[in-house]
Amino acid sequence: MKRKRSETVDAIVRDVVVCARCPRLVAYRRRVAEEPPRRHRGEAYWARPVPSFGDPEARLIVLGLAPAAHGGNRTGRIFTGDSSGDTLFAALHRAGFANQPTSVSRDDGLALRDVWITAGVRCAPPDNRPLPEEARRCRPFLLRELAALTRARVILALGGFAWESALKASEERGVALPRPLPRFGHGAEARLEALTLLGSYHVSRQNTNTGRLTAEMLDVVLARAKRLLEGT
DSSP states (O other): OOOOHHHHHHHHHHHHHTOOOOHHHHHHHHHHHHSOOGGGTTOOOOOSOOOOEEOTTOSEEEEESOOOTTTHHHHSSTTOSSHHHHHHHHHHHHTTSBSSSOOOSTTSOOOBSSEEEEESOSSOOGGGOOOHHHHHHHHHHHHHHHHHOTTOOEEEEESHHHHHHHHHHHHHTTOOOOSSOOOOOTTOEEEETTEEEEEEOOOOHHHHHHTSSOHHHHHHHHHHHHHHHHTO
16 A cells, blocks of 8 residues: 555654764764854754655745755754845745745744655755765655655756756656756746756855845745646
8 A cells, every 4th residue: 555645754764863874964064053152141052954844735846955054954944044044935925835934943833735845865065065975865755855856846946066966867767857957046947747847056055145045035035936837
């Protein structure tokens, strides 16, 4: 008997949170928790791999890089408790994918509609730069999610790393990639058989504070995702 999709997603979550495949990342996530900045002293850090979350029936997958050291690694939910999440969830709320514009903790009442949020790497990496072998070890989780989320039609890649993660995962799933390989850019679009890959600059403070990514720019990409989901 086939397992229900929700059970499959739950199984992936269970496997993610106990993963210890990357010694460097295990050591880093623990060290961050033991030596937090003053603003987070006294808080209990999650300090484990951070699972994906959202609507198991989602048609839109938002793919990021990795949890932030004092964001997801602290709160236990990706894009939660940091400035990147402030930007992302405000935009998802404006687009109708989230019931509220903020994400501060795992029990803050946030609910996502038709969207699943994941990352290429599930542990916070030093300097936000996972090593190639760490990305490779983590990719099976993304492959399992892509198989489980059978209603997915659009992947929104936040940044070049996520774009490459989507292409590599698709190739490993047997998808015939366009040639030459589509290049990342804000607003870039590529057809990956049944899925459409969209690109957006990452919602990091580095991009939003410099104006490289504005709220309006992110809204435009999400509007394009909605049109794709609606078949227009």
